[in-house]
Amino acid sequence: xxxxxxxxxxxxLDVLTTEGSDALTHAHVADAAxxxxxxxxxxxxxxxxxxxxxxxxxxxxxxxxxxxxxRTDLVGQLTTFRQAVVDHRLDRVLAAMAxxxxxxxMSQLREKINSQGQRLIRAxxxxxxDGPELEAAISMVSGVVACPALMFGTVPDDDVIKAAVxxxxxxxxxxxxx
Amino acid sequence: xxxxxxxxxxxxLDVLTTEGSDALTHAHVADAAxxxxxxxxxxxxxxxxxxxxxxxxxxxxxxxxxxxxxRTDLVGQLTTFRQAVVDHRLDRVLAAMAxxxxxxxMSQLREKINSQGQRLIRAxxxxxxDGPELEAAISMVSGVVACPALMFGTVPDDDVIKAAVxxxxxxxxxxxxx
Numbered sequence: 445x446x447x448x449x450x451x452x453x454x455x456x457l458d459v460l461t462t463e464g465s466d467a468l469t470h471a472h473v474a475d476a477a478x479x480x481x482x483x484x485x486x487x488x489x490x491x492x493x494x495x496x497x498x499x500x501x502x503x504x505x506x507x508x509x510x511x512x513x514x515r516t517d518l519v520g521q522l523t524t525f526r527q528a529v530v531d532h533r534l535d536r537v538l539a540a541m542a543x544x545x546x547x548x549x550m551s552q553l554r555e556k557i558n559s560q561g562q563r564l565i566r567a568x569x570x571x572x573x574d575g576p577e578l579e580a581a582i583s584m585v586s587g588v589v590a591c592p593a594l595m596f597g598t599v600p601d602d603d604v605i606k607a608a609v610x611x612x613x614x615x616x617x618x619x620x621x622x
Numbered sequence: 623x624x625x626x627x628x629x630x631x632x633x634x635l636d637v638l639t640t641e642g643s644d645a646l647t648h649a650h651v652a653d654a655a656x657x658x659x660x661x662x663x664x665x666x667x668x669x670x671x672x673x674x675x676x677x678x679x680x681x682x683x684x685x686x687x688x689x690x691x692x693r694t695d696l697v698g699q700l701t702t703f704r705q706a707v708v709d710h711r712l713d714r715v716l717a718a719m720a721x722x723x724x725x726x727x728m729s730q731l732r733e734k735i736n737s738q739g740q741r742l743i744r745a746x747x748x749x750x751x752d753g754p755e756l757e758a759a760i761s762m763v764s765g766v767v768a769c770p771a772l773m774f775g776t777v778p779d780d781d782v783i784k785a786a787v788x789x790x791x792x793x794x795x796x797x798x799x800x
Contacts, residue, residue: 464721466644535720542717542772543642551775558773576779580766580786583778587765588758594720594772595736597729600761601754608758611793618792 449487449497452477456498461533465540468495492549499541499557502532508564514616517568518585518609525565525589526599534561535593562586572616581612627665627675630655634676639711643718646673670727677719677735680710686742692794695746696763696787703743703767704777712739713771740764750794759790 455477460468473494474481488494508524510517528534541557544550562582569581588608592598600608633655638646651672652659666672686702688695706712719735722728740760747759766786770776778786 538772539717539720542713542775543721555774562773576781576785577789579778579782580789583766583769583782584762584786584789585765586769586773587763588761590769590772591761591764594716594768595740595764596733597720600757603754604757604761607754608762611755611758611762611789614793614796615789 448479448483452479452484452487453497453501456494457501457532457537460495460498460540461536464536465543468498468540470494492547492553495544495550496553499537499553502534502537502557503560505532510564510568514568514572515609515613518565518612519605521565521568522585522589522605522609523602525586526605529589529593529599535590535597538590539594569612572613572620577619581615584608585612626657626661630657630662630665631675631679634672635679635710635715638673638676638718639714642714643721646676646718648672670725670731673722673728674731677715677731680712680715680735681738683710688742688746692746692750693787693791696743696790697783699743699746700763700767700783700787701780703764704783707767707771707777713768713775716768717772747790750791750798755793755797759793762786763790 452473456468456473459473459476463472468491470481470484470488470491474484484494488497505528506524508517508521511520525534538558541550541554544554565585566578566582569578569585573581585608588600588605592600630651634646634651637651637654641650646669648659648662648666648669652662655662662672666675683706684702686695686699689698703712716736719728719732722732743763744756744760747756747763751759763786766778766783770778
């Protein structure tokens with residue numbers, strides 16, 4: 445039964461990222477996963493429940509292990525984020541969640557998922573920045589991967605990631621030097 | 623007739639940003655705009671044509687006027703971008719376009735719209751950066767507004783915009799100093 449739930453949740457995430465949010469219905473996911481609609485409804489009564497189950501899978505993605513060095517950790521975390529966009533189409537997940545945000549419950553789910561997603565980058569940057577600078581740095585660093593993915597369906601090269609990290613680290617070094 | 627087209631395109635954009643991309647159908651837009659479906663189909667035979675007409679309206683949005691000063695222009699352009707997110711829900715437009723990107727023709731339309739959208743920020747940053755640094759800076763600066771909007775449905779405060787611009791300008795100044 446745990447296996448069934450996991451199978452269906454995985455299929456739901458695949459449907460979401462390959463066919464878009466319109467396709468995430470009980471009927472379509474049941475068909476794609478080879479289970480009955482009744483089974484799906486018994487686990488997840490609403491479409492929001494089904495979406496939440498799919499998105500829960502993302503919480504189990506491999507996490508980058510911090511070393512304590514700002515530059516190394518930022519490059520490592522951005523490279524991991526980029527890989528997740530390629531492997532799991534996180535850009536489409538993000539777009540689907542943004543689309544659903546007109547629904548209050550979905551908006552809360554989006555906030556939870558995205559806060560989790562940014563937790564590590566926030567922790568890394570919080571050692572160098574605080575206040576408005578910290579918020580700016582988090583959005584800027586996230587944007588290096590998120591913006592090209594969402595706007596053009598591409599991911600940044602290693603050179604671009606490195607250049608972005610240099611810009612942020614330079615600022616952090618100057619700041620700590622007063 | 624030009625007025626009719628403009629009316630319907632404006633309604634289509636409203637539908638897209640308030641109800642999401644699923645709602646952007648000939649039937650629903652015709653109903654919302656108070657025109658017949660036949661009229662809509664005569665102007666825009668496909669859903670892609672209808673989407674393109676809606677998105678064309680964004681090309682006429684007020685543009686920030688550059689002064690030539692890097693810091694002033696970045697703050698000005700980001701403030702204009704933030705206002706467009708608030709007034710025109712550019713975040714939802716971006717999310718809708720990202721969702722449609724599985725369709726090749728839609729993917730091309732998205733690339734055109736987003737390239738136009740980034741043209742001014744690219745021109746401003748190209749005076750201080752080039753190569754991978756330029757690409758990094760464009761994504762980072764765009765991310766200051768785009769990331770919170772897409773991930774949390776919020777926009778950055780003036781303090782956060784200013785902090786982000788400081789990070790980029792510091793890097794540009796150091797670079798020009800060799």
